[in-house]
Amino acid sequence: MxxxxxxxxxxxxxxxxxxxxxxxxxxxxxxxxxxxxxxxxxxxxxxxxxxxxxxxxxxxxxxxxxxxxxxxxxxxxxxxxxxxxxxxxxxxxxxxxxxxxxxxxxxxxxxxxxxxxxxLEAIAMSEPESGSDVGSLKCKAVREGDEYVINGQKTWISEAHLSEHILLVCRTDGSGAKHEGISMIEVPADAPGVDIRRIETMGGEVVNDVFFTDVRVPVENVLGQEGNGWMQLMSGLNVERLIIAALALGMAERAFDDLLAYVKEREQFGRPIGSFQALRHRIADLATELECCRLLTYDVAQQVDANPGAMFPREASMAKLKCTEVAKAVTLEGMQMMGGYGYATEYDMELHVRRSLVMTILGGTSEVQREIIGKTYGL
Structure with missing residues (x-):
């Protein structure tokens, strides 16, 4: 398309x-x-x-x-x-x-x-012992009258320190299978018993540990149906993966723009380094990969817009996988072609590298995306 x-x-x-x-x-x-x-x-x-x-x-x-x-x-x-x-x-x-x-x-x-x-809003899924396997989460919300009492820990929660609320994915019933009894509950970020602690990363102040100690919220803070949180999470994968794909695409395009400007200006052996075949062909490959990413991302976005109630697990996972892996490749190639300057904070390439590396992890790792894609082929 x-x-x-x-x-x-x-x-x-x-x-x-x-x-x-x-x-x-x-x-x-x-x-x-x-x-x-x-x-x-x-x-x-x-x-x-x-x-x-x-x-x-x-x-x-x-x-x-x-x-x-x-x-x-x-x-x-x-x-x-x-x-x-x-x-x-x-x-x-x-x-x-x-x-x-x-x-x-x-x-x-x-x-x-x-x-x-x-x-700003945040969503809390991952826990110290529950990352890719979200269904194994242990953070609990126990109903007491017209309230839930929440206890547990979440980790790697993006922007929780800046958000108005945290959409908590937690367990409200532990009697069934691991994907059952999971609910989504809206928790004000400043509620008594919520402790947000930033995690230092090479990408700056982004993610947090969030601790819940006897946090009380009214039952009307449940989003959707109690116990249906897993299915609600699955229904949002089109959006989540396309959001990450589009962000990775833009990040990769900026790294490519910066790289292209550099190899046109930087001279060695009497001419711009971009004129040497070793770099020129690598630039051509990166440009082709970026075009593939853009076509894939917007093709999937158009399909979702045309069929808002449909799930596109294969296509959305492909977009997330391709764009994030290409973003990582572009930034690392950019650093290599820029040599020492790519590693220096004088230029933005080292920042592009640091920010691109996590894109293949957040929102479902590349390995998880490949598993999902493989399963859609009956494997």
Whole structure:
């Protein structure tokens, strides 16, 4: 399926590029925003909210502009390519999709409306002993009257330290199989008994450990049906994997842009290094891989928009797998071709490398994606 953008979508892309060039287009601007250590900047995020962009894929009745996944992918790709410090947006939109599918009218108005105006949201799945095997989670919510009492730990929770709420995936019934008795419960990030501790990583301040000690929330904070959390998680995989694919695509494109500029300017042996066949052919291969990623991502996004109730486990996993692996390859090749300068903080390539490495892990590792794809072929 060809990528055909409407005039409105083309104008949207142009506006995002212009915004990123004005607000964070130079290294000096990004350093002033401290975006290397803090990938999410509240000031830039508020400006985008005021422009109405954060509601790009939120229904109009909840304060958004009612766009689909193609529109969301365009925004994610271009902001990642422009290095806009809005690191909390991706996970927020993963949460938004869950509320849109399973929330009550009140929950949708409150959460989706808040997201459109600039609030951040987090989702908590992983635990110290439960990563790829989410079904083995142990964090518990026990009902006492009109409340749940929550105890347990979550880890690697993106942007919990900046979020309004944490959508907790926990166990409300331990009597059945491991994928049964799992529920989604909305927990205010500042609720008594919630302890958020940031985890230091080479990507800056992004992820957190979150401890729940006798945290009490009302029963109406359940999202969807109690005990149906596993199926609710599975229904959101199209959105989650496309969000990560689009972010990885934009990241890879920016690394490629930076690399291309460097090999055209850097001279050795009396001519630009990009004119040597050893580098020129590698550049050609990377450009071809990026084009494949873009076609795959938007083909899947168009299919999901055309069939919003359908699951695309093979296609969505392929997009996530391909884009994240290519992003890693582009950045590592970029560092290699730039030599010592690729390793120096003077240039952004080392930052691109650090940020790309985790993309093949978060949201389901590349190994998990390959397992899913293989199973769709009956293997």
């Amino acid at each position: 060809a990528i055909t953008l409407t005039n409105e979508q083309q104008d949207f892309v142009a506006a995002i590029r212009d915004f990123c060039a004005r607000e964070c287009g130079t290294r000096e601007q990004r350093d002033a925003l401290d975006s290397r250590q803090h990938p999410h900047n509240a000031e830039i995020y508020k400006k985008m909210a005021d422009l109405g962009w954060l509601g790009v894929a939120i229904p109009e009745e909840h304060g958004g502009s009612g766009g689909g996944l193609v529109d969301l992918c365009l925004f994610l790709e271009e902001t990642a390519r422009g290095m806009a410090p809005i690191g909390g947006f991706g996970v927020t939109m993963i949460v938004a999709g869950t509320y849109e599918r399973f929330g009550t009218p009140e929950q949708k108005d409150r959460i989706l409306g808040g997201i459109a105006t600039g609030t």
